Amino acid sequence: MQAARRAGHEVLVVSDGVDRCIRRSLARLELTDLPVFSNRLEGQGPRDWRLAFPHADDACRRASGTCKCAIAEAALPRRPTLLIGDGSSDFCVAGEADLVFAKGRLIDYCRSHGIHHHPIADFADALPLLAELQRHADSVSVPA
Numbered sequence: 001m002q003a004a005r006r007a008g009h010e011v012l013v014v015s016d017g018v019d020r021c022i023r024r025s026l027a028r029l030e031l032t033d034l035p036v037f038s039n040r041l042e043g044q045g046p047r048d049w050r051l052a053f054p055h056a057d058d059a060c061r062r063a064s065g066t067c068k069c070a071i072a073e074a075a076l077p078r079r080p081t082l083l084i085g086d087g088s089s090d091f092c093v094a095g096e097a098d099l100v101f102a103k104g105r106l107i108d109y110c111r112s113h114g115i116h117h118h119p120i121a122d123f124a125d126a127l128p129l130l131a132e133l134q135r136h137a138d139s140v141s142v143p144a
């Protein structure tokens with residue numbers, strides 16, 4: 001993520017996980033300033049918690065707590081978008097992204113839906129491929 005930011009890309013964490021776990025992981029990586037879109041664990045009392053889905057979208061083709069295609073569309077309009085994903089909550093945005101780095105079940109989904117993707121094992125595999133995102137950025141002309 002730091003390499004992508006150094007290259008001038010905007011990085012968003014968009015997850016079907018829970019905010020508290022994500023923020024804890026990001027803090028360990030000293031990435032506390034990244035925007036996070038995820039499900040939320042909300043305290044209702046000393047021992048009372050509620051799971052909230054602020055980014056759910058009933059119109060989404062996928063029934064996940066966080067609709068990643070709507071967030072990508074709203075947060076990154078007209079920008080080349082790289083998806084790094086691994087599961088079924090990534091399916092809705094996989095067909096919309098300009099570039100997909102896939103792990104796990106997302107590899108099978110991309111293969112069966114004819115979506116161009118790069119299978120990766122981890123972020124280290126993604127690093128040398130980042131230049132491809134820059135090529136997409138260079139090929140997109142944004143009207144002034």
Ligand SMILES: [Zn+2]
Pocket residue numbers: 057060061062066067068069070092093
């Ligand atoms: Zn969606």
